[in-house]
Amino acid sequence: MSERSEVTIKQSTAAREAAAPPRKEAPGVRISGLTVVYKTPAGELPAVRDVSLTLEPGSITGIVGESGSGKSTLALSLLNAVQPPGRISTGSVEIDGLGDVVGFRGERLRKARGQHIGYVFQAAQNSLNPLKTVGKQLLDLGRSHGVDDLRGLVREAKELLGRMGLDGARVLDSHQHELSGGMRQRVGIMLALVLNAHLVVLDEPTTALDMITQANILKIVREVHAERGLTTLVITHDIGVVAEVADRLAVMYGGRLVEQGPTRQVLAAPRHPYTRGLIKAIPRLVGDIDEAQALPGRPPTLVTVPKEGCVFRERCALRMDVCDTVDPQARVDEGAYGPRIVACHAVTVKERA
Numbered sequence: 001m002s003e004r005s006e007v008t009i010k011q012s013t014a015a016r017e018a019a020a021p022p023r024k025e026a027p028g029v030r031i032s033g034l035t036v037v038y039k040t041p042a043g044e045l046p047a048v049r050d051v052s053l054t055l056e057p058g059s060i061t062g063i064v065g066e067s068g069s070g071k072s073t074l075a076l077s078l079l080n081a082v083q084p085p086g087r088i089s090t091g092s093v094e095i096d097g098l099g100d101v102v103g104f105r106g107e108r109l110r111k112a113r114g115q116h117i118g119y120v121f122q123a124a125q126n127s128l129n130p131l132k133t134v135g136k137q138l139l140d141l142g143r144s145h146g147v148d149d150l151r152g153l154v155r156e157a158k159e160l161l162g163r164m165g166l167d168g169a170r171v172l173d174s175h176q177h178e179l180s181g182g183m184r185q186r187v188g189i190m191l192a193l194v195l196n197a198h199l200v201v202l203d204e205p206t207t208a209l210d211m212i213t214q215a216n217i218l219k220i221v222r223e224v225h226a227e228r229g230l231t232t233l234v235i236t237h238d239i240g241v242v243a244e245v246a247d248r249l250a251v252m253y254g255g256r257l258v259e260q261g262p263t264r265q266v267l268a269a270p271r272h273p274y275t276r277g278l279i280k281a282i283p284r285l286v287g288d289i290d291e292a293q294a295l296p297g298r299p300p301t302l303v304t305v306p307k308e309g310c311v312f313r314e315r316c317a318l319r320m321d322v323c324d325t326v327d328p329q330a331r332v333d334e335g336a337y338g339p340r341i342v343a344c345h346a347v348t349v350k351e352r353a
């Protein structure tokens, strides 16, 4: 091939690539050494401390933990959306096709949200604008992201709502107060997906919904995830929700990830004493309800979380001297279904013995 024709081919390929919209597929995400602090009267305190977590492309990962453990703060970091008085102090969030979003600012950040990362906020049932119809809010969203084909956007929204068992035209014509909690939740999911984001974060997707609606929403999450080829992160305090939808499970306590692994394995054989406590606290459908044992004590706040040593030690039945002074490091065991990771001195000692 002559040098000239090679240059022409290279140029036309480059032109095609420039003209075509960027190819999107389920992205992988690598969170490394992430620390997020909030400014308080006692100084800047970490709500998320040195967290590393990988979301495999096409997977559903669940993060579970009690209130205040740092789940929402971690999820917001994925969109670089932690607001003052909070800030990401160290670490990176690498998203395939985007890069490290921790460095993103302004227009670049705004575009990444919505077009690449869809977010359904905690209490999405109440986050719609009460003064505007859903359709009007959809058009506002489209315009703010420079969508030219607004008709196409409405078509896509109706399609998604229909997919979730709703009458799209009717919902778009409705105000928030005309929709039930479950319908609003589905509208939240539609708004997170309608710009064709392939990374989706759902913060407490089923809180405040009755059991039937909850099961229905989780089924929809699973189906839409598979059909659209998404990478999904689900944040919840309810381990039952994670059991229902997630391939991998990460357990958070006091701003730290204490255990991670394939959901089935973690639920069947939890290693960290906190994970065991969470599982024991679930009332069973069969058997004696009294068998469920609430975890004694309360989770720490930003101020009371220990600065050194294990964050869980105050509530831990396996506490040893070393737990007071040395932060347990995450131990990784590679398995056929992905790594199992646990950060606990007692587990390490037991497994070495």
Ligand SMILES: Nc1ncnc2c1ncn2[C@@H]1O[C@H](COP(=O)(O)OP(=O)(O)OP(=O)(O)O)[C@@H](O)[C@H]1O
Binding pocket: 038, 039, 040, 047, 065, 066, 067, 068, 069, 070, 071, 072, 073, 074, 084, 085, 086, 237, 300, 301, 302
């Ligand atoms: N704006 C803020 N200013 C100060 N502290 C904050 C702020 N937002 C969150 N925190 C603190 O950071 C810690 C983690 O909060 P976060 O909301 O991330 O936890 P969570 O696990 O999502 O809890 P929940 O399920 O209750 O939302 C908590 O101790 C919380 O009080």
